[in-house]
Each structure stands twice: as C-alpha cells, then as structure tokens.
Amino acid sequence: MTGRVVYLGDSCAAVQFARTIDPAVNARCIALASRVERRGVPGVRDVVATYNAVTVHFNPMLIDRRTLEAELDSAARQAASVMEREGRTVEIPVRYGGEDGPDLTAVAAFARCAEQEVVRRHTSATYRVYMMGFLPGFAYMGSVDSRIAMPRLETPRLRVASGSVGIAGEQTGIYPFDSPGGWRIVGRTSIKLFDPSRPDPFLLQAGDRVTFVAV
Amino acid sequence: MAALTIVRPGMLTTVQDLGRWGFQSRGVPVSGAMDWYSHRLANSLLGNDSAMATLEVTLMGPHIRFESETAFAIAGAEFRLTLDDEPIETNRRIQAGPGAILKFGERMGGARAYVAVAGGIDVPKVLGSRATHVLTGMGGHEGRALRTGDALRIGAKGKGKGVITPRPLPLTPVTGGAKLRAVPVDARLFTQLEAQRFRVSPQSDRVGYRLEGGPIADAPTGEMISTAVPTGAIQIPPTGQPILLMNDHATTGGYAIAGVVITADLPLAGQLAPGDWVEFDTCSVDAADPALREREAALGAG
Numbered sequence: 001m002t003g004r005v006v007y008l009g010d011s012c013a014a015v016q017f018a019r020t021i022d023p024a025v026n027a028r029c030i031a032l033a034s035r036v037e038r039r040g041v042p043g044v045r046d047v048v049a050t051y052n053a054v055t056v057h058f059n060p061m062l063i064d065r066r067t068l069e070a071e072l073d074s075a076a077r078q079a080a081s082v083m084e085r086e087g088r089t090v091e092i093p094v095r096y097g098g099e100d101g102p103d104l105t106a107v108a109a110f111a112r113c114a115e116q117e118v119v120r121r122h123t124s125a126t127y128r129v130y131m132m133g134f135l136p137g138f139a140y141m142g143s144v145d146s147r148i149a150m151p152r153l154e155t156p157r158l159r160v161a162s163g164s165v166g167i168a169g170e171q172t173g174i175y176p177f178d179s180p181g182g183w184r185i186v187g188r189t190s191i192k193l194f195d196p197s198r199p200d201p202f203l204l205q206a207g208d209r210v211t212f213v214a215v
Numbered sequence: 216m217a218a219l220t221i222v223r224p225g226m227l228t229t230v231q232d233l234g235r236w237g238f239q240s241r242g243v244p245v246s247g248a249m250d251w252y253s254h255r256l257a258n259s260l261l262g263n264d265s266a267m268a269t270l271e272v273t274l275m276g277p278h279i280r281f282e283s284e285t286a287f288a289i290a291g292a293e294f295r296l297t298l299d300d301e302p303i304e305t306n307r308r309i310q311a312g313p314g315a316i317l318k319f320g321e322r323m324g325g326a327r328a329y330v331a332v333a334g335g336i337d338v339p340k341v342l343g344s345r346a347t348h349v350l351t352g353m354g355g356h357e358g359r360a361l362r363t364g365d366a367l368r369i370g371a372k373g374k375g376k377g378v379i380t381p382r383p384l385p386l387t388p389v390t391g392g393a394k395l396r397a398v399p400v401d402a403r404l405f406t407q408l409e410a411q412r413f414r415v416s417p418q419s420d421r422v423g424y425r426l427e428g429g430p431i432a433d434a435p436t437g438e439m440i441s442t443a444v445p446t447g448a449i450q451i452p453p454t455g456q457p458i459l460l461m462n463d464h465a466t467t468g469g470y471a472i473a474g475v476v477i478t479a480d481l482p483l484a485g486q487l488a489p490g491d492w493v494e495f496d497t498c499s500v501d502a503a504d505p506a507l508r509e510r511e512a513a514l515g516a517g
C-alpha cells in the first residue's frame with residue numbers, strides 16, 4: 001500500500017491513503033506509524049496515525065525532506081509485512097441515561113426504539129480505537145450500530161463533563177476532561193482515560209479494542 | 216533557594232518552553248512559546264539552554280519580585296519596563312538584586328514577551344515538558360495562568376553554552392499586523408486567502424486566532440474525516456471564516472486546511488494581538504528552509 005506524501009507546511013508530512021474509514025486501511029496506518037516511531041529517526045518529533053493517514057512532525061533543521069521520505073518508504077515496506085499487533089480489549093463501565101446521559105432520550109427517538117434498546121446496541125459491539133486526538137486521551141472509536149448512529153449536535157455544548165460517553169454518527173468516544181463538545185452524550189464513566197500519576201498515563205491508544213458495559 | 220514571586224499577574228502569564236513533543240499520537244497538544252524565536256533569544260542572552268522554561272507574558276504584563284540575586288532577560292513584544300522603578304531595556308542581560316521588582320508597563324508593539332532567568336523557571340516537567348496547557352491543567356505552575364502570590368523556583372545555573380556571540384538579533388517588531396508566509400495545501404482555498412487582508416478577532420487565544428474578513432467561498436461542508444494538524448495550519452470551516460491554529464490547538468481536526476504558516480514565521484504570528492491585520496503570502500516548502508536558516512543565523516545558532 002503506497003501513500004501520497006503531502007507537506008502541511010515545512011515541518012509536517014502527511015502520508016495519505018484512502019479517503020474513507022476502513023479498519024484495514026487504519027490498521028496499516030497504525031503499523032506504519034509504529035514502525036516509523038521505532039526507527040527513532042533523528043529530527044522526527046511526533047508520529048500520528050489517524051483514520052487513513054500517518055502524519056510525521058519533524059524539525060526541518062535536523063532532517064531534510066529527501067531523507068525523511070526515504071525513511072517513510074523504508075518503514076512502509078517493512079510495515080507491509082507486519083501483522084497488526086494483538087491490541088488489548090478494554091472494558092469501560094458506563095452509567096447510561098439520566099443526568100449522566102442527557103442525549104439518550106434523543107438518540108432513542110432518532111433510532112425509534114426504547115432507551116434500553118439504545119444501551120443494548122451500544123454495549124453489544126466491540127469498537128476499534130481508530131485514532132487519538134481532540135484532547136489528551138480522547139479515543140475516536142467505531143463503528144457504532146447504524147440504527148443509533150445519530151449525527152452530532154448542531155451547536156456544541158459549552159461544557160461536557162469529564163467521563164461522558166458520546167456518539168457522533170458512526171463514531172463513539174469518551175471525553176477525558178471537562179470540555180466543550182458536540183457529541184450526543186448517552187452515559188458517563190468514572191474510569192480515567194488520562195491519569196498522569198499512572199506509569200502509562202493513557203488508558204487507550206490507536207489499535208486497541210473497547211467494549212462498554214452498563215452499570 | 217532562588218525564586219521569584221508574582222506581585223501582579225498581568226493578563227495571561229504562563230510558564231512555557233519549546234513544547235511538549237512526543238505525545239501527539241495520544242492527543243496531547245504541543246503548547247510551548249507562541250514566539251519560539253524570542254523565547255530562545257531571551258534564553259541565549261543568559262547562556263541558558265534553549266529548552267529552559269521562560270514566562271510568556273501576554274498583552275498586559277506582570278509585576279515580579281526577585282527574591283534573590285537573579286540574572287534575567289526579556290525579549291519579544293516591546294513594553295515600557297522598570298526594575299525598582301528604573302527603566303530597563305529588552306534584549307539585554309540584566310542583574311536584579313534580592314527583592315528587586317520588575318514591572319511591565321505600557322505595551323508598545325507586539326503581543327507576547329518572554330522573561331528568561333539564568334537557570335530557567337523550575338517547575339515539574341509533565342510528559343517531558345514544562346509548557347503550560349491551560350485547558351487540561353497540564354504542566355507549568357499548577358497547570359494554570361500565574362496569579363498574585365505565586366512563588367516560582369529558579370533552576371540551578373550551568374550547562375549553558377555561555378553568552379552567544381555575535382549578539383542575537385531581535386525579531387522584527389510586529390506593530391499593527393504582519394504578513395505570514397505559508398505553504399499552500401489546497402490551491403483553490405489558498406488563492407482566496409492570499410487575495411485579502413484579515414483581522415485577528417477578539418475570539419483569539421493560544422488555541423487559535425479566528426480571522427475576520429472573507430468569507431472564503433466553497434469551503435467544504437459536511438462531516439470530514441479528522442486528520443492530524445500542525446501549528447500554523449489555516450483552517451477553513453464551513454462558515455468560510457479562517458482559523459489560524461496556534462500552540463494549544465487540538466492535535467487533530469476535521470476542517471479543510473488552506474495552507475500552513477512556515478516555521479520561520481510562527482514567531483510573527485505569535486506577536487499578533489486582537490485587532491491586528493494579517494496577510495498570507497505563498498511560500499514553497501523549498502523556500503521555507505532558507506527562511507528558517509535565516510532565523511537560526513540571526514539567533515547566532517546558524
């Protein structure tokens with residue numbers, strides 16, 4: 001799988017693959033990102049896998065573009081033969097509805113079913129963590145059952161409570177901090193997605209699997 | 216132990232360094248000095264390592280008391296400055312005696328100044344950096360803007376290169392506005408950006424500047440797949456009002472990107488205040504390298 005390199009300014013290169021959300025494409029992106037990181041290329045500061053691209057942030061005074069592209073090419077060839085690492089499955093306990101899930105009623109109306117059925121559909125799937133972004137520890141997960149895949153709010157809330165579990169179309173996610181947010185909030189977890197006191201502060205990373213459990 | 220106390224905090228004074236790198240894959244913004252050039256210049260005047268933390272001062276500056284003998288330097292935006300009520304200059308190494316009070320007065324140009332102290336501001340590192348990310352309370356002094364009464368430690372000196380010769384050159388002052396060189400990403404959107412002058416709106420901060428002007432026509436609407444974005448990216452949301460992403464921006468975004476400001480001109484962007492004008496000029500990726508080397512040379516590091 002060859003990607004197209006697009007420069008976003010002079011210190012950022014995005015290797016873009018497909019234009020869709022596809023687990024196989026995403027798996028290749030995560031594998032490539034992991035390979036590039038492990039090469040420890042001097043001058044490379046951050047490697048970020050997203051749905052269908054790998055973005056490399058680099059210091060242009062420490063590495064030139066030709067060398068960077070050669071490294072990416074080499075890493076891509078190595079990644080092509082690597083099986084996706086066996087990601088962990090993390091179970092997240094969620095209190096659905098009521099004050100913890102102010103949008104559960106709206107999602108039930110959208111899905112034309114009972115709130116309990118929305119919960120059942122949300123908790124029946126195993127979700128893939130496609131990428132991390134938006135906030136430290138925020139995981140973009142998919143794919144949500146199409147019957148409950150309600151689009152995000154037209155106007156974001158000024159404040160969504162930390163631990164809130166949301167749906168935005170086929171994506172689901174958990175807010176790691178109090179923040180503004182536009183996703184449909186169906187419940188809340190007490191699990192901390194980001195805790196600087198842990199040896200690994202981040203609960204999730206791209207490639208992990210997540211299931212939700214109603215408590 | 217060397218320390219300083221915040222007597223008056225100013226509008227927004229935070230501890231910053233050259234940023235929290237290595238964790239964007241976990242959603243952690245880079246943060247760090249909005250004008251990396253002036254941050255480094257202030258440090259270099261004291262023989263500090265460029266990565267040492269400084270205080271980033273915004274628009275209205277603080278009053279600071281040095282509790283012990285301290286060498287300091289200020290670079291970036293131009294302010295009227297006094298030490299124990301005597302005028303002092305920016306871009307110079309200055310010695311403060313115990314109890315001396317530094318006061319920021321009237322702002323004369325630019326938006327952000329950097330106060331460096333010999334040995335650096337010593338706050339705990341979080342994920343390898345002292346940069347403050349206020350939204351998540353990460354880093355800096357208790358993860359927030361400084362307040363009256365805050366006491367900050369100053370690091371032990373040493374391991375610096377010594378004062379760099381020749382003398383580093385201050386950044387061209389930004390008064391009223393700036394032209395920013397940017398690499399186009401979407402030619403159709405960038406052509407429209409280049410053709411006009413924008414104004415930095417009051418809804419602008421370390422996360423990004425909302426620009427007034429335009430609107431840019433044919434901005435993509437609908438749900439776009441999130442991609443990783445760098446500082447300096449010029450986003451065009453469906454409204455057509457550009458957003459220039461700055462240091463505290465989220466690591467990923469779902470808006471179209473028209474272009475990205477080159478690293479050499481990020482310090483100019485960091486010196487823009489609400490009400491200032493902005494223009495964008497095309498710069499190829501190839502032309503961006505000599506522009507950055509020019510900055511490095513002016514710092515005495517090239």
